[in-house]
Amino acid sequence: MTTLLKTLASAVMAAVLVASGMNLAQAADAAAPVKLEGLRGGTPITQDNAPTPIKQERDHGPADRDFVQQPPLIPHTIQGYQITKNYNKCMDCHAWQKTKESGATKVSVTHFKTRDGQELDNISPRRYFCTQCHVPQTDAKPLVGNTFQRARGLQ
Structure with a gap:
């Protein structure tokens, strides 16, 4: 029964993709996990980041x-x-x-x-x-x- 549900879900997904104009490769890209990066740029919390130069406005x-x-x-x-x-x-x-x-x-x-x-x-x-x-x-x-x-x- 679960195989039938999986097959049915795949068929529905394919129909939705075709209806929306996406191909399977685009759908795979859209479903790929998004890699988020914090402001620390991957530096561990136990280490300090080097200060970045900041543009100071003159008076x-x-x-x-x-x-x-x-x-x-x-x-x-x-x-x-x-x-x-x-x-x-x-x-x-x-x-x-x-x-x-x-x-x-x-x-x-x-x-x-x-x-x-x-x-x-x-x-x-x-x-x-x-x-x-x-x-x-x-x-x-x-x-x-x-x-x-x-x-x-x-x-």
Whole structure:
């Protein structure tokens, strides 16, 4: 009985392949197990991987904005910056009391308001995690062509 079921299953599989336009060689390739490789590249967990060179972006001047409410781009690398609920590396330079010394742009007054408009003494929790809105700028070429144009008032 099991041989009959196997034969029937093989016949059904062949019919499905023919109906879908696949030949048996393609089906065998599709059924082959996929080899997955982790980010460690096969290095055992007990060994360290050699560090890979990382392209560091140089500091840029502030970039022009492309639309009116666009958050400013970050004109420097932020690799290794820590932003947790207890510490925000960005505030080492961008906090109001530190901008004279650092030369960095002050955090906008909008970041000190709650959603109800109440002004706070410190950054609002909803604006505390800078990289939710602000991203580092880069000179990378677009991956996909597009017809985007800046807002007319900013051209």
